[in-house]
Amino acid sequence: MIDLHSHTWFSDGDLSPTALVERAIQLGIHQLAITDHDSIAAHNELSSFISTELQLLSGVEISTNWEGREVHLVGLLFDLNNTALTSLLSLQQQLRWSRAEDIGMQMEKAGMPGLFNYLQQMPCESVGRSHIAGYLVDAGHVGSKQQAFSKYLGKRGRFKTSIPWCDLQQATQVLREAGGLTVLAHPDRYDFNRARLKRLMSVFAEAGGDAVEVSYSNLHPEKMSALAEQTMQAGLWASVGSDFHTPANTWMDLGRIRQLPANCAERAIWHHPRWSAALPAKLPAVQPSVV
Numbered sequence: 001m002i003d004l005h006s007h008t009w010f011s012d013g014d015l016s017p018t019a020l021v022e023r024a025i026q027l028g029i030h031q032l033a034i035t036d037h038d039s040i041a042a043h044n045e046l047s048s049f050i051s052t053e054l055q056l057l058s059g060v061e062i063s064t065n066w067e068g069r070e071v072h073l074v075g076l077l078f079d080l081n082n083t084a085l086t087s088l089l090s091l092q093q094q095l096r097w098s099r100a101e102d103i104g105m106q107m108e109k110a111g112m113p114g115l116f117n118y119l120q121q122m123p124c125e126s127v128g129r130s131h132i133a134g135y136l137v138d139a140g141h142v143g144s145k146q147q148a149f150s151k152y153l154g155k156r157g158r159f160k161t162s163i164p165w166c167d168l169q170q171a172t173q174v175l176r177e178a179g180g181l182t183v184l185a186h187p188d189r190y191d192f193n194r195a196r197l198k199r200l201m202s203v204f205a206e207a208g209g210d211a212v213e214v215s216y217s218n219l220h221p222e223k224m225s226a227l228a229e230q231t232m233q234a235g236l237w238a239s240v241g242s243d244f245h246t247p248a249n250t251w252m253d254l255g256r257i258r259q260l261p262a263n264c265a266e267r268a269i270w271h272h273p274r275w276s277a278a279l280p281a282k283l284p285a286v287q288p289s290v291v
């Protein structure tokens, strides 16, 4: 089994890197990419991790800007020491901290103090809205993280702020120059119509992007088929990933992803010519699981 999209507590996941790889082994995953938001700290912490059961692949999920909209890119199998990439990630982390400060001040004015103290106790390197949602729940301002997003942090939320993320093209280029493969993450979560998504895929391919996430948690099989078709038409490869954040969301658990549709099975990202070249070592053949 393979899972190419997962988070630890260095971004907005609940598990430590060690707990994440232990869970992956328990669930029978053979290849795992940890893809924290704008952070590779988990990989640095696990730099001496060796297992005969699980191969750990370098990964990251970068928030980018494309025509004023936020689009997420997953980078895989890049060099963790590439300085252009580490500088880009530091910058993104700074933008995240500035946004948290901004929201914290707005909250304080609204009679909800204490965000900074709360965030200081977090193990994260990339602070996200999910942490802020956690604060709002723990302080009793809302009943759930979902509510925190709808009332305060989401598109129509009271404390909505947008971040000037790096450009999609820039992130793609940096990942490529760091030797990685670049994947367009969870395309149906952007509220783009078919034509806009087609244009995004074409811009992404033009910029040197490699693949599209075709199979991921919560994606309806019919949507997955349509996505597979569009991905093939764009001449891109197909990737898979659960986007695991926490064991509490059982429907997004590690490896809980459908097998790629037949029309793109041969274009699975692990058949990409640069894939095996970039792998640290070989493991037995892998197949994504069927839910």
Ligand code: AMP
Binding pocket: 012, 037, 063, 127, 128, 129, 130, 145, 146, 149, 150, 154, 245
């Ligand atoms: P950020 O990158 O800090 O802006 O936060 C985006 C992250 O927040 C996503 O990766 C999700 O993990 C989480 N998220 C976004 N929308 C929601 C929501 N409506 N409910 C819960 N979590 C969400």
Ligand code: MN
Binding pocket: 007, 012, 037, 130, 245
């Ligand atoms: Mn997240």
Ligand code: MN
Binding pocket: 061, 072, 185, 186
């Ligand atoms: Mn994402």
Ligand code: MN
Binding pocket: 005, 006, 007, 061, 243
């Ligand atoms: Mn993610």
